[in-house]
Amino acid sequence: MQKNMCQIGVDIGGTAIKSVLVSSGQVLACKSIPTDIEAGPDKIIKDIAGLIKELKELSEGRVITGVGIGCPGAINSKTGMVDHAYNLKWDFVPLAAKLRELVGYPIRLSNDANAAAFGEARYGAGKNYKNSVFVTIGTGIGSGIIIDGKLYEGNQSKGAEIGHIVIRSGGEPCTCGRRGCFEAYSSATSLIRDTVRAMKKNPDSKLWQVAKSVDQVNGKTVFDAVMLNDKTAKSVFNHYIKMLGEGLVNIANSLRPEAIILGGGVCAQGEVILKPLRKFVAKYSFGDGPMVDILTASLKNDAGAIGAAALVEWEEQFPV
Numbered sequence: 178m179q180k181n182m183c184q185i186g187v188d189i190g191g192t193a194i195k196s197v198l199v200s201s202g203q204v205l206a207c208k209s210i211p212t213d214i215e216a217g218p219d220k221i222i223k224d225i226a227g228l229i230k231e232l233k234e235l236s237e238g239r240v241i242t243g244v245g246i247g248c249p250g251a252i253n254s255k256t257g258m259v260d261h262a263y264n265l266k267w268d269f270v271p272l273a274a275k276l277r278e279l280v281g282y283p284i285r286l287s288n289d290a291n292a293a294a295f296g297e298a299r300y301g302a303g304k305n306y307k308n309s310v311f312v313t314i315g316t317g318i319g320s321g322i323i324i325d326g327k328l329y330e331g332n333q334s335k336g337a338e339i340g341h342i343v344i345r346s347g348g349e350p351c352t353c354g355r356r357g358c359f360e361a362y363s364s365a366t367s368l369i370r371d372t373v374r375a376m377k378k379n380p381d382s383k384l385w386q387v388a389k390s391v392d393q394v395n396g397k398t399v400f401d402a403v404m405l406n407d408k409t410a411k412s413v414f415n416h417y418i419k420m421l422g423e424g425l426v427n428i429a430n431s432l433r434p435e436a437i438i439l440g441g442g443v444c445a446q447g448e449v450i451l452k453p454l455r456k457f458v459a460k461y462s463f464g465d466g467p468m469v470d471i472l473t474a475s476l477k478n479d480a481g482a483i484g485a486a487a488l489v490e491w492e493e494q495f496p497v
């Protein structure tokens with residue numbers, strides 16, 4: 178990639194659309210706007226085109242080689258089509274083709290977690306590894322697989338959904354319709370559910386001191402109560418680490434990447450979760466090794482947009 182070249186990355190979220198102008202992984206400028214979901218896909222695509230034009234004006238004569246987009250939902254990166262995006266209320270939107278019509282640049286579309294995985298692999302916590310798996314812990318569990326430096330998306334880009342591997346048959350219900358998925362135990366939503374349940378069962382727990390009411394419980398509540406040495410919080414924490422660990426061992430056993438990179442709000446806890454997770458994964462991974470490094474993401478909230486921009490460099494993958 179020559180020095181006077183740059184790419185634009187766009188991360189479409191449920192509340193905001195973030196866009197960045199990137200050259201060799203360095204963010205030169207960024208622009209964000211709220212996601213106007215109610216206005217429908219055509220308005221959002223027009224808004225994205227507006228962001229791209231603003232960033233172009235800031236490119237100081239550099240050549241923009243393309244635009245990468247990370248979008249939530251079921252994406253087909255080969256056709257550039259958003260097949261379904263529940264959060265955006267989209268079905269079969271030809272996002273890449275419509276955007277290309279408006280801006281003229283080649284467009285590379287991918288699932289948002291895959292884009293973030295690629296960003297971390299190229300420029301973030303995974304840059305020293307050729308094989309890594311990114312797991313982002315939020316409302317659900319997002320994931321992306323990097324094999325030999327390339328993003329592995331599966332047939333029609335519908336693979337790499339590690340959040341929907343069952344870790345307990347017949348267990349907690351999942352948004353996908355199955356029961357017992359990794360996501361149904363390890364997402365922030367699941368952690369909040371388990372914290373609330375524990376509070377209701379244990380009126381004396383210090384969890385009540387931290388959250389005041391069950392409506393105020395968030396992904397941090399349990400960690401704050403563990404710091405207060407609360408027994409109930411410790412048992413919620415230990416169960417959460419065990420279930421998250423089970424999912425990570427499944428990743429280690431099926432792909433044996435060099436590293437698993439964790440993203441999302443829970444990762445702000447750093448070593449508090451990493452230490453017991455490393456121990457669990459080392460203990461239960463099949464065979465004698467090599468061990469899988471477990472670390473937190475380093476690009477934080479920019480991983481999706483930077484990763485989307487990085488996808489542009491992956492030229493053979495342009496859908497339109």
Ligand SMILES: [Zn+2]
Nearest residue numbers: 341351353358
């Ligand atoms: Zn599921």
